[in-house]
């Protein structure tokens with residue numbers, strides 16, 4: 372198969388901002404592909420060669436890609452750099468310069484998909500200090516034989532920023548269109564949610580249709596998309612929603628970890644599917660030792676503890692364990708415990724389909740506890756007084772608040788979804804008109820006065836999980852200290868976008884746009900109708916969306932959350948309704 376055909380599909384995707392049209396373009400091309408090629412094309416469309424949780428990545432630095440473009444196109448570094456500064460997109464640089472390429476090759480060997488994959492595999496296989504030069508060598512071999520459009524997408528694939536706008540939800544739409552019907556979409560999505568592997572789902576569909584996709588099972592080694600909680604602003608409302616009785620657990624302020632235990636091997640994944648095993652070797656070892664089953668998948672929160680008192684320390688302390696280097700010292704300096712709260716698989720049994728009560732009992736049967744390995748503190752609650760007492764106990768133990776969990780027979784583990792089977796209630800919510808939001812940065816405004824030469828304010832958005840779009844909710848300029856302001860370009864400029872990204876819906880025009888990537892925690896005084904912000908546009912009032920008043924950055928960058936894990940439009944809408952009710 373020719374790589375040109377794949378690049379043409381990407382090019383057509385980039386020409387539209389309609390999710391429907393993207394799904395149609397993709398489904399037509401998916402039907403024509405062999406199962407194995409389909410699997411690869413699905414990964415490539417996301418700027419990857421393997422699923423997110425695969426340990427190696429293509430990981431080419433922009434600098435190395437730009438060097439290859441210079442040497443293959445025959446243009447000097449400054450010509451390359453000037454387009455790079457203008458566009459921030461290596462793909463654009465390559466396409467423009469390859470069109471007027473000075474050095475032609477006479478080999479004229481068209482790139483096949485197989486050849487592209489073979490070299491990408493070599494690039495992915497190189498890691499460590501001197502890997503960029505070998506990666507560059509393999510990349511240049513591809514660039515040399517590529518057309519301008521192929522070059523555009525090769526550059527974007529190796530840097531992991533495809534910018535074609537086809538997110539995983541669009542790919543699932545396309546797979547349903549290609550191999551099933553609209554009615555099959557939830558089953559196909561479930562297969563993805565329990566494996567986090569779009570390529571595997573695609574290949575399975577191409578081989579055996581929807582029936583085969585339905586047979587995909589939870590399995591140790593394939594991370595499961597995490598279940599998420601809704602929020603409510605008071606304990607009586609939570610009890611009401613839970614039908615008068617609920618389980619309550621402490622809500623620990625740490626890092627969520629999904630542990631896959633397989634005999635002697637243990638792997639730990641973050642909610643963003645990063646491999647955290649080397650960050651928590653002590654937790655991995657203790658889980659292996661204390662687990663009575665041969666195979667299990669569990670979830671828990673890793674929390675830093677004070678070595679002298681055993682008391683829990685705030686989130687900032689455990690983040691020392693997210694470093695890439697110097698882990699041995701961090702393990703010694705920052706002792707951690709895991710508080711386990713769920714079990715998703717044990718010795719051949721898929722526990723995600725069992726109600727919460729059954730899962731909790733099975734979790735308790737499966738582990739012997741130790742100082743490092745504990746269960747979350749849990750209590751069944753049926754009155755507001757009991758609930759308030761439990762909440763205060765959680766705060767006195769330095770927890771963030773509580774998690775209420777439904778005890779109904781329907782309380783299965785809903786992988787990848789946010790719903791009212793779990794409801795969070797945090798300390799913030801108690802303070803009148805204060806609520807916290809995890810918002811994604813989509814743009815920035817240049818600073819003035821004291822902030823001249825830096826970004827002065829950010830345009831922030833929430834995620835619409837029905838349309839896959841990001842909608843703005845506020846302009847954020849408060850809560851930044853000097854160090855944060857100085858570090859903003861480093862944190863954000865890798866995601867600069869030429870103009871508004873397809874998946875962002877905005878009326879405001881910031882000075883620069885970003886691909887939605889970085890998530891910040893923000894508190895606000897109130898949610899109000901807004902003529903400029905696009906969140907929940909028209910849902911409350913025609914010609915208005917919802918915006919946050921007096922937003923302030925809390926100082927917490929949510930590196931553990933991806934853009935799709937940020938606060939959703941529906942959550943903002945629910946909070947707005949509750950706020951109105953409280954005001955009445």
Ligand code: AMP
Nearest residue numbers: 620621622623626627672712747774795
């Ligand atoms: P938030 O990050 O505010 O959306 O809250 C959800 C997060 O709380 C989960 O992803 C976990 O990391 C964390 N958490 C802490 N304690 C618990 C618990 N007992 N049950 C479930 N999640 C918990």
